[in-house]
Amino acid sequence: MAVTDGVRKIAGLDFASVTPEEFARLVKKLSDKEIAAIARDGALRPRVLREVFGRVERQFRPDAAGSLKALIRWRITGSGDNEDAVYETAIADGACAVREGRSDADPRLTLVLADPEFLKLVSGNVGPVKLFMLRKVKIVGDVALAACLTRYFDIPKA
Template sequence: MTDFNPESLSSIGPKEFAQLVKSTPDSQIAEVMSGDARTKILDEVFNRMPQLFRAEKAGNTSAVIHWVITGGADGGSDTYETVIENGACTVTNKPERDPKLAMTMDPVTFLKVVSGDGNPMMMFMTGKIKAKGDLGLAANVAKLFDIPKA
């Protein structure tokens, strides 16, 4: 298995990524995600979202979702914006629109969610994910993407 770093992420597919997250200890993910590689890893994950978007599941869903990933340098966070409208998904790391849903989580929780290695509902119930706004959308957001199973 490859090491958990930006270079390995750019060369593997979603299924391999899911296996990598599952096989990497949380402490190692947390360490990598608190360092210089954080932005590259987050960009890599978010840049894949449009390809993994399942338009057939979205129907006429129109939503702006903000993903707030805590645990950055100096205690900061990174916010990415996912816009779902007209059967398409776009992503930016410069949020411009008011979100219908904002979800806040640490980087380990985020990577577990997007790799299919964690149950988002359980993570919400236990406080690992904080959601503001449309909780119905929060409950269904995972269904809008082809999340690999490790």
Template sequence: MTDFDPATFSSYGPKEFAKLVKSTPDKKIAEVMSGELRGKVLDEVFSRMPSLFRAEKAGNTNAVLHWNITGGPDGSSDTYEVVIENGACTVNSTPEREPKLTLTLGPVEFLKIVAGAANPAMMFMTGKLKAKGDLGLAANIPNLFDIPKG
């Protein structure tokens, strides 16, 4: 399973997806994520977030997060909104609310983080991940989601 083909992502479970991201060269991920299949990949990843949300770890967390993924076709970016509210997680492909936290990162870094193949704190310290807003919330994100380990 080393063919990074977005057409088959929906058939992969979180662990298989994590293994795929780990085994795919960054150059290939960047190539796919700068092309016409980018939206399909991002939609698939974000559509899974509510099912990977750990409400028992959220406590009374109520927050709006914007994920700004750069590196799209012609230098474009995509912003997805993740809302954690009343013990539930919802996702919007078009931001509708003011964020408590905005995370900006490239597509390779994004996929590595959601696949458990990268350390978000290290990416933040090296400038590959930018966070604006509630940094405490940023540090807690890995606790709020069941991030697969490939």
């Protein structure tokens, strides 16, 4: 597949200078094929995932989470030679912490989805309920938590 302008823009992105809203607009313009091309790139995919998860703690809304205590495991399914990427988001005591990889702890919620759906979800371009209805996300555990997960974070709108 030829590299498109959308893929080139993401590859050349200085994530430190891009707001979540700008990132959301970039993702909105990408086709599923372009996101799949990013997902197959062994250097670009981890860079994008690290940046997205690196922003989660800053976008956390402790006021909305209240006394919520939950470990959320994200498994972004790999394609091509790339393995699944696993991240965990721990919410407790009004704080949010993210770690790469799978811990031995039992998550309250596990979300399994492909790269296009993941990027669309975290950029505010699709909601979790719609993904579930379209069978684009597998939910294991607390379905109610999954349905309201986005309210605990400042999700940009493209």
